[in-house]
Amino acid sequence: MPSSKLTSPNRRHFLLAAAAAAPAFTLHAQEDEESAKVGKLPPAIAGLKARVHEAVPITLAEREGRLEHARALMKAKQMDAVIITVGTSLNYFSGLKVGYQSERLFAWILPASGAPFVVCPAFEEGRIREGLTMAPDGAATKIHTWNEDASPYDLVARSLKERGLAAGTVGIEERTQFAFADGMAHATPALKVVNGTPITAGCRMAKSPAELALMQLANDITLSVYEAAYKSAKVGMTNREFTGLIAAGYERSGVRGEASCQVGKYSALPHGSVQPQVIREGEIILIDDGCSVEGYQSDISRTFVLGKPTDKQKKVFEIVHKAQAAALAAARPGIECQAIDKAARDVVDAAGFGPDYKHFTHRVGHGIGMDGHEWPYLVRGNATKLEAGMCFSDEPGIYIEGEFGVRLEDDWYVTPDGGKMFTPTSLSLEEPFGKG
Incomplete structure (x- = not known):
């Protein structure tokens, strides 16, 4: 009897210790697995941190x-x-x-x-x-x-x-x-x-300050993931490998997101191609899409090259850049939605890439919020008047079939004084993430 009293506690202590050790071993194994995964990522992607804790849910x-x-x-x-x-x-x-x-x-x-x-x-x-x-x-x-x-x-x-x-x-x-x-x-x-x-x-249509804050965070995360992927891109990489970098970046940031990547002649298709593509020096690379934070969406496009762009590529970029700026400059409460599209389209037409939808083949923007595309739309014929708090994409593009396309897209919102971008705009094909 005395020996059994001594044995029982010892056995219990052993079982408790084993039970306590198991989760610790599992946790350490998970940490090691995560470290190994991060170690395989390019430094710019691995350096991204989770940001979902910054989101304040709608009350x-x-x-x-x-x-x-x-x-x-x-x-x-x-x-x-x-x-x-x-x-x-x-x-x-x-x-x-x-x-x-x-x-x-x-x-x-x-x-x-x-x-x-x-x-x-x-x-x-x-x-x-x-x-x-x-x-x-x-x-x-x-x-x-x-x-x-x-x-x-x-x-x-x-x-x-x-x-x-x-x-x-x-x-x-x-x-x-x-x-x-x-x-x-x-x-x-x-x-x-x-x-x-x-x-x-x-x-x-008109977002509250709480909604705007969630959209700001979604846009900030998307831009940081895009920049990290850009810094990690290499000539010879496939477009799917590039979008894999973006997917990894979103995972590191703690959000759900997606992206498309179109290279060279496929960038002339606004919504891209399913064909496998390889990134080559001097060719246009067009990336698009965004992520979701507490249900609120971002939608950003960037166009850039690895290496030296051609004069024609730079010329088209500058026209699209001016069109994007013109659309934002036209925005203020009381202005009709169609006027924003016209402001951008006039720039493209004046530069010789018209008339009308010839090379700028889509509207300049769409409403955005809990849906990636929602009311109202920035398109000819829409007489809806802008109100403070409305959010849109601003995404003019020029697409030259068989050669390349350039689209610049940032999300913005209407303030009492005019339009304001959530994110800095792209400066050039060589500096897609410079501050505008």
Whole structure:
């Protein structure tokens, strides 16, 4: 008996020590693996640090204000409710992150008065209820569920009727799948179904200071990753190896992002080619895309060469650079969106690369926020007037088929005094990350 009393504690101590040692060994192994991975990266990429801790999430109070803004717009536009399915507008208003949109209808419905409500598959109720704890009016949000053999559209109709909306006007968010919009329209014949964009875009177009801060961080991270990849680029590297550097840079920075890289004649295709490409000295390299911080996007393009550019390449760069500056200089509250496109296009046309869309083949910019492309758009025919807080890309380009293309893209926002870039613009093909 005495010996067993001595043996038992010793055995327990051994097991506890072994248990304590296992996580430490695993942690050290993970650290060694991470160190090995970093050791294989170019110094500029390895030197990037995680920055996600700098992001300040959107508060519940701000989301509550978004609902009130939406209700005010609904009353002004004479809409009785807005129906939003899975996507960025759902996250924008409710904070719910449902994931991808499947073939099953999920709908978050905001009446012009009263609490929002949800129509979702029955097996999703627990997950949605959990998410609603941090949503505006979450405690008052009723969840209506449907089983797999039931019609979600009939449930939407009944749920609207319960709230006195058997007739009236309902807006549907623009990115809703046709099958969902069609199903809900047929289930509510007494309701007028209209485009809900005046409400969703009406709220989302002008960004708050908190949103601008998140977009600033996303742009800062993208530019730092691009610069690190540029410093790590080598002649003979494939375009996929280059985008791999950018992917590694985003991973080091703690964010999700992507990039395309087009070389030589493929840079004349604004959205590039799937063909494998090799970086060669003196050829144009065009990189594009961005990252996401707390759901807010960046979208930056840089054009550069490794080695000495030709006179023609430099000439085209200078024209595009002037066009980008002209677009920003034209911006101020009250100016129509189409005027920004015209300012850039006039520069390109005057330099002999017109007329119209001949070589500058796309609009000068798009709205940006929680979607990489969102309302409003800087394009001819759009008479929407700029407001402080609106955010856009500024991305003129000249594309010469079979030779090369140059595009310069930075994101910017409207201030009471004019347009302001989130990031410094490119100086030249040899100094794509110099301060402008």
